[in-house]
Amino acid sequence: MNNYILSKKLFRNELSTFYSFLIGFIIALFVGSLILLIQDKNPIDVFSLMLKLSVGSINSLSNSLNKAIPLILAGLGISIINSVRLWNIGAEGQIFMGALALNFFYINTSIQNSALYIFLLLTASFIGGSICILIPALTKVLFGVNEIITTLLTNYIVFGLTIYLINGVWKDPASLNFPAAAYVSELVYLPIIVGKLSSGFLICIIFTLLAFYIKDKSVFGYEMRIAGGSELTAIYAGISAKQKAFLAMLIGGGFAGLAGGIELLSQTHRVSTGISQGFGYTAIIVAAITGMRPLGIFLVGCLFGALTIGGSVIQTIGVSSYIAEIIQATTLFGALVAQFFFSYEIKKKVENG
Amino acid sequence: MTVPILEVKDISKTFGKVKALDSVDFFLQKGVVHGLLGENGAGKSSLMNVLSGIYIPEQGTIKVQNKKIDKLNPELASSLGIGMVHQEFRLIENFTIKDNLTLSKANIFLENFKEAYLKYSEIFSLNSSYNTLVKDLSVGEKQKVEIMKLIFKNSAIMLLDEPTAVLTPQETSQLKISLETLSKEDEKTIVLITHKLKEIKDFTETIFVMKNGKMVAENLQTDEVSDKHLIELMMGEIKTISIRKDNLKGETKLEVQNISLINNDEVNVLNDISFNIKSGEILGVAGVSGNGQVELANVICGIQQEFNGKVLINSNDVSGKGVKSRKKLNLSYIPENRLGVGLAPGVSVLDNSAIREYFKASYGPHLSKGKMVNYLNDLIKQFSIKAPDVKAEISTLSGGNMQKLLMGRELISNPEVIVAAQPTRGLDVSAVESIHKLIINQRNEGSAVLLISEDLDELFKLSDRIIVLYEGRIIKEVDIESANIESLGLAMAGINE
Numbered sequence: 001m002n003n004y005i006l007s008k009k010l011f012r013n014e015l016s017t018f019y020s021f022l023i024g025f026i027i028a029l030f031v032g033s034l035i036l037l038i039q040d041k042n043p044i045d046v047f048s049l050m051l052k053l054s055v056g057s058i059n060s061l062s063n064s065l066n067k068a069i070p071l072i073l074a075g076l077g078i079s080i081i082n083s084v085r086l087w088n089i090g091a092e093g094q095i096f097m098g099a100l101a102l103n104f105f106y107i108n109t110s111i112q113n114s115a116l117y118i119f120l121l122l123t124a125s126f127i128g129g130s131i132c133i134l135i136p137a138l139t140k141v142l143f144g145v146n147e148i149i150t151t152l153l154t155n156y157i158v159f160g161l162t163i164y165l166i167n168g169v170w171k172d173p174a175s176l177n178f179p180a181a182a183y184v185s186e187l188v189y190l191p192i193i194v195g196k197l198s199s200g201f202l203i204c205i206i207f208t209l210l211a212f213y214i215k216d217k218s219v220f221g222y223e224m225r226i227a228g229g230s231e232l233t234a235i236y237a238g239i240s241a242k243q244k245a246f247l248a249m250l251i252g253g254g255f256a257g258l259a260g261g262i263e264l265l266s267q268t269h270r271v272s273t274g275i276s277q278g279f280g281y282t283a284i285i286v287a288a289i290t291g292m293r294p295l296g297i298f299l300v301g302c303l304f305g306a307l308t309i310g311g312s313v314i315q316t317i318g319v320s321s322y323i324a325e326i327i328q329a330t331t332l333f334g335a336l337v338a339q340f341f342f343s344y345e346i347k348k349k350v351e352n353g
Numbered sequence: 354m355t356v357p358i359l360e361v362k363d364i365s366k367t368f369g370k371v372k373a374l375d376s377v378d379f380f381l382q383k384g385v386v387h388g389l390l391g392e393n394g395a396g397k398s399s400l401m402n403v404l405s406g407i408y409i410p411e412q413g414t415i416k417v418q419n420k421k422i423d424k425l426n427p428e429l430a431s432s433l434g435i436g437m438v439h440q441e442f443r444l445i446e447n448f449t450i451k452d453n454l455t456l457s458k459a460n461i462f463l464e465n466f467k468e469a470y471l472k473y474s475e476i477f478s479l480n481s482s483y484n485t486l487v488k489d490l491s492v493g494e495k496q497k498v499e500i501m502k503l504i505f506k507n508s509a510i511m512l513l514d515e516p517t518a519v520l521t522p523q524e525t526s527q528l529k530i531s532l533e534t535l536s537k538e539d540e541k542t543i544v545l546i547t548h549k550l551k552e553i554k555d556f557t558e559t560i561f562v563m564k565n566g567k568m569v570a571e572n573l574q575t576d577e578v579s580d581k582h583l584i585e586l587m588m589g590e591i592k593t594i595s596i597r598k599d600n601l602k603g604e605t606k607l608e609v610q611n612i613s614l615i616n617n618d619e620v621n622v623l624n625d626i627s628f629n630i631k632s633g634e635i636l637g638v639a640g641v642s643g644n645g646q647v648e649l650a651n652v653i654c655g656i657q658q659e660f661n662g663k664v665l666i667n668s669n670d671v672s673g674k675g676v677k678s679r680k681k682l683n684l685s686y687i688p689e690n691r692l693g694v695g696l697a698p699g700v701s702v703l704d705n706s707a708i709r710e711y712f713k714a715s716y717g718p719h720l721s722k723g724k725m726v727n728y729l730n731d732l733i734k735q736f737s738i739k740a741p742d743v744k745a746e747i748s749t750l751s752g753g754n755m756q757k758l759l760m761g762r763e764l765i766s767n768p769e770v771i772v773a774a775q776p777t778r779g780l781d782v783s784a785v786e787s788i789h790k791l792i793i794n795q796r797n798e799g800s801a802v803l804l805i806s807e808d809l810d811e812l813f814k815l816s817d818r819i820i821v822l823y824e825g826r827i828i829k830e831v832d833i834e835s836a837n838i839e840s841l842g843l844a845m846a847g848i849n850e
Contacts, residue, residue: 014744085699217722219715225704229697235656236686236694237708238676 007347016342017291021300024289024335028327035326036319046319050310060309062197066267068305069204070095070259070276072298074283076211077129077255079292083215084245085228090136090151091256092280093158094129098257099264099275100162101128103170106184114187121188122203122261129257130250132158137249141242147249155280159273166271180272190266198266205298207255212294214251224248256280282308285332291339304328356419358383358542359404359435359510364413366399373399374410375566381510384540386532388557388575390547390587392782396566397546401512405437406430431459436508438499440515446488450498453487457506473501477531493524497531504535510542511535517552521641522809522842529556548587548782550580551810562586587782600817603632605668606801607653607684607770612662614648614825622648623660624825630770630801635792637816638805641845645825646805647689650774653803654686655679666770680709682770685763689774689805692747695759702743702750702758703729709762736761736791753784760791767798774805789815809838823847 013019033043054064074091081088088094105124111117136150163179170181190198215221227234227241234241260275268274286304290296311324357380366374374396381387391397402408404415406425415422417433444453451470455463462469470483477497487495496516503511517525535541545556553560554575562570562583570586607630614623623645630636640646651657653664655676663672666682679686688694696705706729707714714724729743738757740750750758760776773792777785792815796802806812812819819836821829821844829844843849 217720218718219712219720220718222704222707222711222720225700226697226708229700229704230693232690232694233697233708236654236676236688237711238655238680 004346006344009343009345013342017293017296017339020335020338020342021289021296021331023338024331024333025327027334028330031330032323032327035323039319041317041319046314046317046323049317050307050314050324053313054306054310058195061306062195064306064309065201065302066196066198066305067308068301069198069200069266070263070279071283071286071304072204072301073207073259073262074256074280075286075290075297075301076207076294077252077259078283078287079252079290079294079297080211080214080224080255081248081252082287082292083221083224083228084241084248086140086245086249087148088133088151088249088252088256089148089284090133090154090253090280091259091283092276092278093151093155094132094253094256095260095263095276095280096158096162097132098125098128098260099271100158100165100260101125101131101257102261102264103181103184103271104128106188107170118188118190118265121265122258125261125264126254126258129253129255129260131253132257133249133253137246137253140249141246162271162273162275166273170271172270178272181270183270184265188265189269190262198262200262200266203258203262207258208294208298211255211297215294220244220247256283282328285328289332289335355382357381357416358418360416360419361404362414362416364400364403364410364415366403366408366410372566374403377413377563377566377568378571379561379568380572381542381544382559383509383542384536385559386536386543386545386557388545388547388553388560389563390550390553390560390583391563392548392587395563395587397563398514399566400563401437401514401544401546404430404510404512405435431457431506431508434507434509435512436503436506436510437512438496438503438514438516440518442495442499444487444495444499444502447486449484449486450481450490451483453498454483454502454505457502459506461507462505469505473504476534477501478527492519493521496520496528500531504539504541509540510544512544512546514546515548516545517547517549521845522838525552526555532556550583550587553583554580600633600796602634602817603799605629606632606666607803608663608665608668609653610663610665612649612652612660612664614652614657614660616648622825623652626662626825626827628820628827628830630803632769632799632801633796634818635796635802635804635816637812637819638803638822639807639809639812639819639841639845640822641807644822646774646822648825649822650686650688650772650803650805653772654684683766683768684770684772685709685766685768687760687763687771687773687776689778691752691755691759696747696755698748699746702740702745702747705747706732706743706758706762710766732758732761732765735765753780756780756784756788760788764791764795767795768800771795771800771802772805773802775807776804777806777808777811785811809841813838821845 036043036046053060055061074095078088078091102121102125105121111120132154133151136147136154139145139150140147166179166181172180172182190200193199193201223239224244226237226239227244231241259279263275264271282304286297286300290300307324307327311321314323315321360380362378364374364377377400379400389397399408403410406427406429415425451466455466479494479497481490481494487498490498496519516528520528532543536543545553547553557575560573560575560578561568564587609629610627612623612626613621616622626649628636638646648657652660655671655674655678658673658675663670666679666684669682671678671682692698703725707725711720714721714728732738733740736757738761739754742749747755777788780788792802792804804812804815813833816833818830818832819841820827821841823844824847828847828849829841
């Protein structure tokens with residue numbers, strides 16, 4: 001049976017990533033249906049209910065899009081860092097760090113102009129995300145330490161720090177036994193655009209375009225691509241590969257930090273463990289499915305936001321919300337397998353004919 | 354004529370749409386050194402792979418000692434005494450010479466290994482104990498072990514694929530003597546595969562020539578055939594470009610003053626190197642690789658920024674400055690390592706084409722794709738590059754087209770100074786010709802060229818002057834008129850008479 005070999009296709013269809021996603025999603029719906037059938041539920045009923053309650057009205061649609069914001073922003077951060085072929089597994093920690101930095105800035109300052117205050121608070125959350133990835137970035141460029149490990153480990157450190165703060169110095173006495181920091185003033189809540197849709201979504205759109213511009217249209221994006229392709233080529237071209245990697249990591253971390261900031265100012269309004277429900281990890285799935293394309297991350301982020309909302313509402317009819325996570329994960333799995341078949345082909349071995 | 358020890362008739366082998374072997378006849382006489390000549394891609398290696406049982410041909414017959422062999426496979430070929438030395442060595446680096454030699458189950462010198470080793474290490478002048486680890490040997494020594502491996506497993510027919518590609522001139526002539534001894538004393542049948550004319554004339558008694566998968570000449574007697582005839586057979590037609598060596602030389606463009614460099618292992622890799630190159634002049638740098646060539650190029654091109662000494666381009670001191678300062682003074686660097694340094698793997702053809710001048714396609718932080726595409730289209734047209742899809746990865750181009758893209762990118766702006774390292778390594782004859790033409794055109798346009806090459810023929814053909822690097826020093830400097838291959842070869846080995 002050794003007569004077949006795998007060979008890399010020279011040319012890939014430009015839309016292959018999109019097709020892979022579709023195939024993955026269809027496989028995921030199929031797998032989800034099977035699980036529902038085993039539980040004696042009618043998949044069509046469940047899915048149509050999910051659809052109705054996630055996008056069926058202005059309110060449910062805005063709930064879905066609100067959920068999409070952290071997924072999209074963290075996913076964009078991951079995709080920027082991937083321009084230099086590095087992986088950021090630490091978006092979850094960066095989200096928390098963004099919220100912590102925002103709260104730190106909030107506690108220590110007082111500004112009357114609420115628009116300016118919101119702007120400065122969100123800037124603080126961006127910087128917080130950057131600070132969170134600073135150590136992985138430094139150890140990467142100085143000593144070549146694997147960033148997958150270090151960014152993953154910072155998640156635990158930052159989560160521990162969050163627990164420490166909300167049980168200690170930041171603990172709000174009014175929250176009784178629930179560990180959480182004090183609420184921020186309503187003055188700095190992000191305004192609602194329509195229904196329940198937070199204006200954070202507009203920020204999200206702007207940052208999607210910004211990430212697209214950085215990656216595809218800017219000199220910096222070009223330099224990141226070359227540095228990611230080969231460090232020696234970058235040096236040969238007069239590009240400091242280490243500098244690009246460092247900057248890419250700080251910017252990408254900042255995107256995830258901003259997600260935490262927006263989540264705080266629009267959803268939780270205080271620092272608690274509820275700042276992120278695994279958004280930083282789901283964002284990896286979102287970024288990977290789309291082949292790290294910002295516009296794709298935006299669309300898939302919206303879809304995954306809707307799935308999360310849909311998943312939480314079907315609990316009311318006795319279906320576990322995990323069905324949404326199963327669909328998300330299976331989509332990635334299916335899309336990766338499909339991408340594999342778009343990139344490789346199985347050929348009959350010619351040598352031994 | 355005696356019965357051939359091996360004879361193949363009418364062999365064909367296709368890969369997809371490509372006919373690698375097209376009804377090829379070939380035969381070997383016992384105890385004779387045969388030459389198999391042809392350009393890259395002519396089918397030499399395919400034929401050898403058929404003989405060693407790796408490829409199964411679609412048609413044709415194979416006879417060994419007049420016995421027809423039906424289904425040749427690697428094991429059977431080995432037991433019939435057919436052995437091959439591949440271009441990439443197949444030695445176990447962490448094993449000793451002895452372990453490598455006796456590894457094969459066909460090994461015939463298990464009992465009297467010591468005497469056999471003594472005999473053959475003398476024939477090959479291999480001065481290492483058989484307890485030496487292979488990883489501690491030089492490339493030339495490894496090759497000797499690789500050839501001895503065939504003897505130890507009793508191969509009567511030895512197929513050697515481009516054995517001289519990695520050797521110094523001295524090692525090459527040593528190999529010649531060893532092979533002669535083997536063919537005369539042990540009656541070994543040897544096939545030397547090469548695209549180097551000089552070697553085939555030196556080494557062999559009879560020559561076969563392949564072109565485009567066909568055997569175009571059989572059993573030519575080496576003494577009787579002329580170089581010109583062989584080239585005609587190999588290349589179809591001779592395209593000799595006459596190179597004026599009385600080219601106009603202008604003012605000094607590149608000046609290198611007393612450069613010394615100590616690397617991280619505290620080895621003096623460059624030692625007091627000084628030279629200058631005028632406009633319209635090609636300075637050839639000869640030397641076995643690893644004698645400071647890469648370091649010298651990196652110093653001149655600004656990749657290595659910490660060194661002692663001075664580099665001046667058009668009288669501007671650029672020592673201590675980076676790559677971009679050189680680009681501003683219009684220096685181009687064609688690095689030895691094409692894919693990995695000159696071109697970034699995994700990145701598109703378009704992105705790779707802009708590496709030298711991408712900042713010219715920028716407005717502030719914005720990079721204009723339109724300008725990049727126009728620039729690439731100019732390159733494709735001017736240097737006739739075949740690039741089917743510019744958004745595809747660079748590795749979708751063939752080696753020759755990659756090098757053309759790299760050369761084109763570095764040459765299109767008529768650079769003042771060009772540093773070219775091994776620009777034709779691994780390319781076939783026609784690609785080599787077109788690269789040579791590009792370099793000469795550039796020289797005639799008034800560029801100062803530093804040409805680093807291990808190929809002495811190339812250096813002789815293109816250079817106005819030649820310097821030889823040995824252990825980081827300039828051991829010899831000659832004008833092309835007074836240069837001769839032998840003394841340069843000796844200088845490459847560190848001997849300067």
